[in-house]
Amino acid sequence: MSTLTTRPAEVGAAVGGEPLATRLHRWAVTVDHKRLGIMYVLSGLVFFLVGGIEASIMRAQLARPANDLVSPEVFNQLFTMHGTTMVFLVGMPILLGMGNYLVPLMIGARDMAFPRLNAFGFWLFLFGGLLLYFSYIGAQGLYGTAVAPDVGWFAYAPLTDRTFSRGNSTDYWILGIMVSGFGSIATGLNLVVTILSMRCRGMTLMRMPLLAWMMLIVGLLVLAALGPLTAAQVMLLFDRNLGAHFFDPQEGGSAVLWQHFFWFFGHPEVYILVLPAFGFVSEIIPTFSRKVIFGYPLMVAATVAIGFISLSVWAHHMFAVGMGPALNAFFSAMTFMIAVPTGIKIFNWIGTMWGGRIRFASPMLFATGFVAMFVIGGLTGIMLAMVPFDWQVSDSYFVVGHFHYVLFGGTVFAIFGALHYWYPKAVGRMLDETVAKWSFWLLFAGFNLTFFPMHISGMLGMPRRIYTFQPDRGLELWNVLSSSGVVLQAAGVILIVWNLLRSARKGAVAGNDPWDAWTLEWATTSPPPEHNFDVAPTVGSRRPLWDLKHPEDPDGRYE
Amino acid sequence: MAATSDSLAAAAPHAEEWRPARGRTGMACLIGMECFFFGTFIVAFLFYVGKDTTGPTGKTCLSIGPVVVWSICLISSSFTVVAAVKALAKARKAAFEFWLGLTLLLGGAFIYGTVMEWRGLMLEHELFISTNLFGSTYYSLVGFHAFHVVLGLTVLGLLWTLSKFGHLGPEDTERVELVSWYWHFVDVVWIFVFTSVYLIGTGILS
Numbered sequence: 001m002s003t004l005t006t007r008p009a010e011v012g013a014a015v016g017g018e019p020l021a022t023r024l025h026r027w028a029v030t031v032d033h034k035r036l037g038i039m040y041v042l043s044g045l046v047f048f049l050v051g052g053i054e055a056s057i058m059r060a061q062l063a064r065p066a067n068d069l070v071s072p073e074v075f076n077q078l079f080t081m082h083g084t085t086m087v088f089l090v091g092m093p094i095l096l097g098m099g100n101y102l103v104p105l106m107i108g109a110r111d112m113a114f115p116r117l118n119a120f121g122f123w124l125f126l127f128g129g130l131l132l133y134f135s136y137i138g139a140q141g142l143y144g145t146a147v148a149p150d151v152g153w154f155a156y157a158p159l160t161d162r163t164f165s166r167g168n169s170t171d172y173w174i175l176g177i178m179v180s181g182f183g184s185i186a187t188g189l190n191l192v193v194t195i196l197s198m199r200c201r202g203m204t205l206m207r208m209p210l211l212a213w214m215m216l217i218v219g220l221l222v223l224a225a226l227g228p229l230t231a232a233q234v235m236l237l238f239d240r241n242l243g244a245h246f247f248d249p250q251e252g253g254s255a256v257l258w259q260h261f262f263w264f265f266g267h268p269e270v271y272i273l274v275l276p277a278f279g280f281v282s283e284i285i286p287t288f289s290r291k292v293i294f295g296y297p298l299m300v301a302a303t304v305a306i307g308f309i310s311l312s313v314w315a316h317h318m319f320a321v322g323m324g325p326a327l328n329a330f331f332s333a334m335t336f337m338i339a340v341p342t343g344i345k346i347f348n349w350i351g352t353m354w355g356g357r358i359r360f361a362s363p364m365l366f367a368t369g370f371v372a373m374f375v376i377g378g379l380t381g382i383m384l385a386m387v388p389f390d391w392q393v394s395d396s397y398f399v400v401g402h403f404h405y406v407l408f409g410g411t412v413f414a415i416f417g418a419l420h421y422w423y424p425k426a427v428g429r430m431l432d433e434t435v436a437k438w439s440f441w442l443l444f445a446g447f448n449l450t451f452f453p454m455h456i457s458g459m460l461g462m463p464r465r466i467y468t469f470q471p472d473r474g475l476e477l478w479n480v481l482s483s484s485g486v487v488l489q490a491a492g493v494i495l496i497v498w499n500l501l502r503s504a505r506k507g508a509v510a511g512n513d514p515w516d517a518w519t520l521e522w523a524t525t526s527p528p529p530e531h532n533f534d535v536a537p538t539v540g541s542r543r544p545l546w547d548l549k550h551p552e553d554p555d556g557r558y559e
Numbered sequence: 560m561a562a563t564s565d566s567l568a569a570a571a572p573h574a575e576e577w578r579p580a581r582g583r584t585g586m587a588c589l590i591g592m593e594c595f596f597f598g599t600f601i602v603a604f605l606f607y608v609g610k611d612t613t614g615p616t617g618k619t620c621l622s623i624g625p626v627v628v629w630s631i632c633l634i635s636s637s638f639t640v641v642a643a644v645k646a647l648a649k650a651r652k653a654a655f656e657f658w659l660g661l662t663l664l665l666g667g668a669f670i671y672g673t674v675m676e677w678r679g680l681m682l683e684h685e686l687f688i689s690t691n692l693f694g695s696t697y698y699s700l701v702g703f704h705a706f707h708v709v710l711g712l713t714v715l716g717l718l719w720t721l722s723k724f725g726h727l728g729p730e731d732t733e734r735v736e737l738v739s740w741y742w743h744f745v746d747v748v749w750i751f752v753f754t755s756v757y758l759i760g761t762g763i764l765s
Contacts, residue, residue, distance in 0.1 A: 113581045113584075113585065114581070114585065185592060188588075189585060189588040189589060189592070192584065192588050193581055193584040193585045193588060196578070196579050196584050197578045197579050197580065197581045197584050198578070198581070199578060201576060202576075204576070219588075220591075223588055223591055223592040223595070224591070224592075224595050225595075226592070227592045227593065227594075227595035227596035227598075227599065228595050228596070228598070228599040230596060231595075231596050231597075231599035231600055232599060234699070234703075235600075235603065235695075235699065238688060238695065238699060239695075242688050242689060243688065243689030244688050244689060244694075244695035244699070245689070245691065245692050245695045246603060246692075246695055246696070251612065251613075251691065251692060252607070252610045252611060252612045252691075252692050253607075253692060253695075254606070254607075257603065257606060261599060261603075264599075
């Protein structure tokens, strides 16, 4: 009897005797933010495995000089699909999906503001992704049928012109991304409205968990960035299919205009991909340091500042285009400036850990790994903001190393940290801690082994996106190191997947609040009931569960 | 656990706090996103003004006279839709349908103007989206605006029909007001499109 009461009813119900078709049907028609969030994360993880396999094939090809494992044509498709998949079908859906799952729980709401729109957004994302991948079966390109897009994830003009990209594989890229982009717009809008309008009583803006703040800014950035991307993709679609001349230099069109449009989306996108990661880490580090977050108001201000500045740094991707000294200087200065609020966050996380009683459970391992790796990626970012330095290493493996430290060492580590932290809440069972620690260290070692040497091969002159390299240029060692890291990373990822699958049935029962945390989602059962909270909660501080556990010393009087 | 949420509910008594209404926030977000969408097309249009190598351009084939008339129709429809919302709030069904009907007519007149302008451009000036940069930027910018006007007209027409069949009352005022926000947005965008295409693009302002 006692085991039954500690065990949430939902776990029993999910395993229970309903036929598979009924259960699948319930998932397909759901408008529940928690189910949609889980579907976002699961589909994102499947695409993560696909994108990872693409990356592994590329690293196998580059393991030794003058290799011929894949042809140049296939290699072009691989890096295009890898980049597109990781940004649009892994990063965005997993982050927006976790926001979907967590934000209503954290602000004490019953669901997202528009539950049907939420479901609509998820299915648009999924079918957009499937449309992109259908190109592997149905598209035609320069080299015959069944070819994926091969124009790179930012699809520079005039390579995307009909003249140079025959067939329709490029149209698959445009339409797949556009459809999933509509889904992101729907979800971004939903997040903003949910956070502004659905907060429970007492949940003022300045009492919101930092993750909710980050998701608010992310939602606004999605609205600002995806509109221009959609518009530019429409223009490209008109160019390719109606004979328009937006990006066609032969008729006076400008290829550089595409770069401006794309990066006007592309740089806010980087912050769309990293701000939720900041949010995860800002929840995990206080819990495992047993301290409140250091400098909450400053964290909020830094987030808002990043949101604004991120809209005016885009052309630092274009220093090598020849924009002239004035624009180069402006975008260089803005890029230095955005490092300030980002640096503030780093100090605040360290300040939170400083003097805390740190528990290195798996979420904390990933969170501290995130801070360390993101600092490296941030520092190489500042190096790249210097125009003369950028001219030297632009489009080299240095840049590849840089943004993988930001997006893999940063975003993906934070995602895995968040998965380990909130898995007990969503599933009701704990992940195996030993396996989790193994997967972290394998991933951490493999990640650095793969991506750190890229800085060196890049500075030695290895261009990105090249399908092979000649021997005797001093590149062999760095490339073989990069490729060997893949084995460790793959082992780490396989362990994580195995842990996620196995613990769903065999993990220890989690209970409501396994980490002794302070935000509202830990107040309800694990997994939460469909309506989230039996009674609409009321909060009096930033740490409602602290107040509950320590009624003699509530937080409110210190905030 | 129910006990936990119970004690949370009792934790601190608070007066009901203000939250922005869901619908209004959502519509504001949608409009914000659309501003960035249209902004991109306007930037492309302005970027390419005067960069054409061949063919008819705004200077040679756009006449500002008729478009001023159709623009006045569209801008006035912003005022009639406000009158319609006010009538609905006061439960004056006939006045609501009159003002909404007038809005539909004015918006329809604007679309008629666009159709006639495109007809002239295609038949007399042989300007198509593939002709030159002006054709590409003009048709996509004005076309996307017209598409949004048609969307707005469709929803307004739906509201009119619902009202005719008695399914719309003063309790729906906020929903109708949200549609009117969208309609205002379409009008305001037109002011920017008009300035770009018919004043800057024709060389009247340069």
